[in-house]
Amino acid sequence: MHRLSNGVGTTTNSTEPWDAAPPKQPARGSHVQDEYACDVFNEREMQQRLPKNVFRSFMRTVQLGKSLPPEIADVIASAMKEWAVENGATHFTHWFQPLTGSTAEKHDSFMTPDNHGGVICEFTGGMLVQGESDASSFPSGGLRATFEARGYTAWDATSPVFLVRGPNHVTLCIPTAFVSWTGEALDKKTPLLRSMDALSQAAMRVLKLFGADEPVSRVFATVGAEQEYFLLDSDLFYQRPDLANCARTLIGAQPAKGQQLEDHYFGSIPPRVLAYMADCERELYRLGVPIKTRHNEVAPCQFEIAPYFENANIACDHQMLVMETLRRVAPRFGLRPILHEKPFAGINGSGKHLNWSLSTDTGVNLLDPREETHTNMQFLVFLCAVIAAVDKHAVLLRASVASAGNDHRLGANEAPPAIISIFLGDMLMDIVEQLEAGDPRKTMKGGNLDLGADSLPLIPRDTGDRNRTSPFAFTGNKFEFRALGSTAAISWPTTVLNTIVTEALHELADQLDRGFGTNPTKEKQEQVVRSVLSASIKAHKRVLFNGDGYDDAWQEEAARRGLPNLRNSVDALVELNSPESVEVFQTHKVLSKAELDSRATILMQKYCKQMLIEAETLRSVVRTRVLPSALRHQTESIEALAATEAVDLELPELRDEIERLVELNRACHAQLAALDKVLAHELTDPIQLAKYIRDNIRPVMSDVREVADELEGLVAADLWTLPTYQEMLIVR
Ligand code: ADP
Numbered sequence: 001m002h003r004l005s006n007g008v009g010t011t012t013n014s015t016e017p018w019d020a021a022p023p024k025q026p027a028r029g030s031h032v033q034d035e036y037a038c039d040v041f042n043e044r045e046m047q048q049r050l051p052k053n054v055f056r057s058f059m060r061t062v063q064l065g066k067s068l069p070p071e072i073a074d075v076i077a078s079a080m081k082e083w084a085v086e087n088g089a090t091h092f093t094h095w096f097q098p099l100t101g102s103t104a105e106k107h108d109s110f111m112t113p114d115n116h117g118g119v120i121c122e123f124t125g126g127m128l129v130q131g132e133s134d135a136s137s138f139p140s141g142g143l144r145a146t147f148e149a150r151g152y153t154a155w156d157a158t159s160p161v162f163l164v165r166g167p168n169h170v171t172l173c174i175p176t177a178f179v180s181w182t183g184e185a186l187d188k189k190t191p192l193l194r195s196m197d198a199l200s201q202a203a204m205r206v207l208k209l210f211g212a213d214e215p216v217s218r219v220f221a222t223v224g225a226e227q228e229y230f231l232l233d234s235d236l237f238y239q240r241p242d243l244a245n246c247a248r249t250l251i252g253a254q255p256a257k258g259q260q261l262e263d264h265y266f267g268s269i270p271p272r273v274l275a276y277m278a279d280c281e282r283e284l285y286r287l288g289v290p291i292k293t294r295h296n297e298v299a300p301c302q303f304e305i306a307p308y309f310e311n312a313n314i315a316c317d318h319q320m321l322v323m324e325t326l327r328r329v330a331p332r333f334g335l336r337p338i339l340h341e342k343p344f345a346g347i348n349g350s351g352k353h354l355n356w357s358l359s360t361d362t363g364v365n366l367l368d369p370r371e372e373t374h375t376n377m378q379f380l381v382f383l384c385a386v387i388a389a390v391d392k393h394a395v396l397l398r399a400s401v402a403s404a405g406n407d408h409r410l411g412a413n414e415a416p417p418a419i420i421s422i423f424l425g426d427m428l429m430d431i432v433e434q435l436e437a438g439d440p441r442k443t444m445k446g447g448n449l450d451l452g453a454d455s456l457p458l459i460p461r462d463t464g465d466r467n468r469t470s471p472f473a474f475t476g477n478k479f480e481f482r483a484l485g486s487t488a489a490i491s492w493p494t495t496v497l498n499t500i501v502t503e504a505l506h507e508l509a510d511q512l513d514r515g516f517g518t519n520p521t522k523e524k525q526e527q528v529v530r531s532v533l534s535a536s537i538k539a540h541k542r543v544l545f546n547g548d549g550y551d552d553a554w555q556e557e558a559a560r561r562g563l564p565n566l567r568n569s570v571d572a573l574v575e576l577n578s579p580e581s582v583e584v585f586q587t588h589k590v591l592s593k594a595e596l597d598s599r600a601t602i603l604m605q606k607y608c609k610q611m612l613i614e615a616e617t618l619r620s621v622v623r624t625r626v627l628p629s630a631l632r633h634q635t636e637s638i639e640a641l642a643a644t645e646a647v648d649l650e651l652p653e654l655r656d657e658i659e660r661l662v663e664l665n666r667a668c669h670a671q672l673a674a675l676d677k678v679l680a681h682e683l684t685d686p687i688q689l690a691k692y693i694r695d696n697i698r699p700v701m702s703d704v705r706e707v708a709d710e711l712e713g714l715v716a717a718d719l720w721t722l723p724t725y726q727e728m729l730i731v732r
Pocket residue numbers: 222223224225226293306307308309310355356357358365477478
């Protein structure tokens with residue numbers, strides 16, 4: 001018996017020194033404003049430390065999305081180092097997002113020998129701007145031959161550097177892009193930045209057509225990502241090899257109380273969890289990550305954290321920091337976060353909602369419909385561009401969220417279906433219908449809601465309800481892409497969205513341009529916009545769906561409309577580098593064909609690796625944990641029966657139970673043999689292997705699980721060596 005007999009509560013005391021809170025935590029009750037971004041070398045800090053002309057030149061560069069003149073890099077590096085060293089930093093690292101899905105860092109000390117037996121701290125512009133590293137151990141999906149191992153990191157000056165602290169170390173982290181020595185993107189940031197440039201150009205074209213009243217020089221995507229996660233007691237977590245290896249349970253009988261009572265969602269947050277959340281938030285505030293929301297989610301032990309939205313590039317870096325911080329802080333509380341999409345069968349899984357909009361550098365949200373929306377032609381052009389993009393590239397969008405983990409959610413009635421459709425709500429749907437007919441005349445109003453009690457205020461009512469079942473919903477002044485898995489690095493789906501909307505904006509701008517001719521009158525402009533948008537809506541309205549996405553009837557209706565329905569990741573990933581996808585990425589210079597192909601290969605390989613780790617782990621857990629427990633229980637039961645009969649008493653029910661046990665043990669052996677057999681394959685091609693896993697290995701895994709879960713329900717608790725759902729799904 002491996003379980004700790006003294007249970008959950010003791011683990012909070014088992015904090016190791018390296019898990020301790022980092023130093024320099026301000027006193028309790030101090031204001032967020034004082035601490036916010038104190039570990040970030042941000043605009044305010046730079047303004048104080050840099051000569052005026054250098055600061056101005058830097059800001060101009062960043063605002064226009066241009067690259068930095070080399071002569072000012074040295075000055076910035078020196079000020080940055082001074083700031084970092086004053087704050088206790090000894091090392092710096094280029095921080096990047098390789099195609100593994102996580103972040104990568106290699107720390108270098110500031111220290112350089114001074115030739116007199118001592119050391120000096122050194123950090124030059126060159127060290128800030130560019131790093132060289134061995135790229136051969138990062139996935140490249142065939143982009144780079146193994147002998148061409150050189151990779152470069154390049155400073156992304158648009159995302160501020162920050163300090164990561166531990167109890168006895170502080171490291172300066174520099175967000176960077178990561179490319180091969182031939183300049184191909186080996187990371188997620190490079191294409192994201194390229195897509196931001198492309199999107200800005202396309203959106204600026206549309207704004208110019210409408211003669212923007214403000215001096216806008218750049219448009220960028222804004223992003224806010226809601227992150228769901230589970231929290232488990234870390235001792236219980238590490239006692240389960242499946243959780244430790246795969247971050248999900250591969251077996252486990254259902255507890256009597258799961259989420260039936262619907263009492264967890266928005267319930268009061270358990271004190272230990274709240275303390276953990278507060279520490280996470282404080283660390284994130286110090287890093288300038290604007291965390292806004294925390295709450296209990298639907299499943300027991302499931303929670304959510306969400307920030308205020310930001311420029312998409314920064315939001316993507318910050319989302320990586322959110323996931324990292326959730327992991328880093330948890331040991332202080334004896335906890336372990338699980339970001340996996342489906343840690344527990346029979347209980348809701350976790351997703352990530354990517355809220356996405358467009359903003360000018362003057363702060364105008366281009367997807368804000370405002371009052372009298374039907375007259376807001378500029379908004380309607382942006383809206384129609386998103387509708388066209390999502391319809392045309394539904395397959396690509398679906399593929400951008402494909403992963404082994406997400407296969408447990410998408411289409412499983414707890415997350416949107418695998419069919420990509422758009423929910424607009426009543427007000428916009430009404431305007432879109434009027435537009436299609438060619439003459440939008442009115443904007444629906446929501447009116448007020450009278451609550452019937454004099455003491456309660458009249459509240460303005462929205463014109464439409466929310467729709468939780470839609471994968472892509474308009475929510476007031478932004479779109480919410482809800483099909484992402486909880487482990488997703490959001491930079492990839494953001495890149496896809498930016499790119500496909502870029503294409504649609506250019507297409508609409510081309511048509512508007514042609515229709516306007518030179519010096520169009522206001523009336524002519526409006527008439528052209530109406531006819532261009534009417535045609536666009538006619539072409540793409542099949543993607544609009546306001547109904548219940550969980551309803552089976554929608555599957556049929558979607559098929560009738562010709563909408564793609566890629567039910568699993570393998571089918572979706574095969575389409576990732578389809579000719580249409582290659583074209584849209586290539587045209588807008590976001591990814592070359594080779595770069596896109598490499599991503600398709602890497603994602604497929606990742607699917608295979610993840611699934612094979614699960615299959616191997618399942619095999620080992622069942623063989624070395626489940627079967628031995630079940631056999632011991634069988635032996636004890638037989639001994640008990642013999643002892644009963646020895647005193648001339650009968651216990652026929654026990655005999656029946658033993659029969660069932662023997663039957664299940666036999667079935668368990670047989671299923672394991674079947675698993676051995678399907679695992680003995682020699683496939684290496686990622687697509688073939690992925691299909692083989694989906695069609696041959698996964699079904700056997702679920703057969704194995706079925707037997708194991710029934711055994712769990714029969715075997716004496718003291719003989720069962722794995723923590724059960726019942727025990728894990730309560731955070732004390
Ligand atoms: P809900 O769970 O009701 O959908 P939340 O408040 O949990 O809403 O999260 C909404 C998210 O949308 C937040 O991260 C918020 O910052 C983000 N958001 C709001 N406005 C925009 C915008 N213009 N662009 C991008 N994201 C936005």
